[in-house]
Amino acid sequence: MSSTQSPEQATDHSDDHPTPRQYVHIALVLAVLTALEVSTYFFEFGAIAIPLLIVLMVVKFLYVAGWFMHLKFDSPIYTRLMYTGLAFALVLYAAMAVITLFDHAPTL
Amino acid sequence: MSTDVATTTLGIDHRKLGMWTFLGSEFLFFGAFVSAYLLYLDTTAGGPGVEIFDIPFTSISSFVLLMSSLTMVLAHHAHTKGDLRRMRMWILATAGQGAVFLGGQVFEFNVFFREGLELSTSPFASSFYVLTGFHGLHVFVGILLLSSLYVLSLTGKIKPNQDVKTEMIGLYWHFVDIIWVVIFTVVYLIPEIAVLD
DSSP: OOSSOOHHHHTOOGGGSOOHHHHHHHHHHHHHHHHHHHHHHHSOOGGGHHHHHHHHHHHHHHHIIIIISOTTTSOHHHHHHHHHHHHHHHHHHHHHHHHHHHHTSOOO | OOOOGGGSTTSSOHHHHHHHHHHHHHHHHHHHHHHHHHHTTTOOTTSOOGGGOOHHHHHHHHHHHHHHHHHHHHHHHHHHTTOHHHHHHHHHHHHHHHHHHHHHHHHHHHHHHHTTOOTTTOHHHHHHHHHHHHHHHHHHHHHHHHHHHHHHHHTTSSOTTOHHHHHHHHHHHHHHHHHHHHHIIIIIIHHHHHHHO
């Protein structure tokens, strides 16, 4: 390999990445988690239904981001960028929730 | 014009950094619409609410989109190995699944319209259509990107050593998938279960 690499050559880090078999395993896990999510609609899970759905959503999110988007293997800068966007989104929701709460508050 | 990756300030690919910065901003973009939806969930103005959702149908669409992430990552893997023929096969499979998802969304919107849930029916309806509609638009853009990648690789404009291009489009596609993971739970499943309870 020459000393001056093209970007395409320099970013070829396929050896660090999972194999197709591992990707299929991850997809199977995601399929099972989705089936579990959907089962909460058909079967009575009681009070644990909503917390369970949130946990499943977060796990699926982390699996796709970590394995399929390669955040587990790439520079942590990319992960920080993603979490920054997510954090802003949560702050935005909290701010809107507070504003809405006061908007509907009874006035004297 | 391409630059030497090794000489960049952060030692990482500028294009991937740019894509991740864009995706970070997209989380905020969708965060705003999800927030609006949650805050307007009960404002149906006498029109249809979450009971209108067809969870089994949306579950199948969600599953198709989730599996499209697998074919996308397999396309990228094939490209890293220089196997453009296999890469194109997986790209077509991904675009096809995206088209199935989009077709499902168009069908779902048609059903909702017929049942009286129009864009201007209520704040709930507006926030639902804007959120899921923008997501559908992202899927459509993703299909266009995948189609371009397919044609460019077929005409020899994308070379076996340019796998970063497939990776960039893959990142966008997985993002679209990851946003749907959130929408499926927060927009469809949780409100529907809350109503059933």
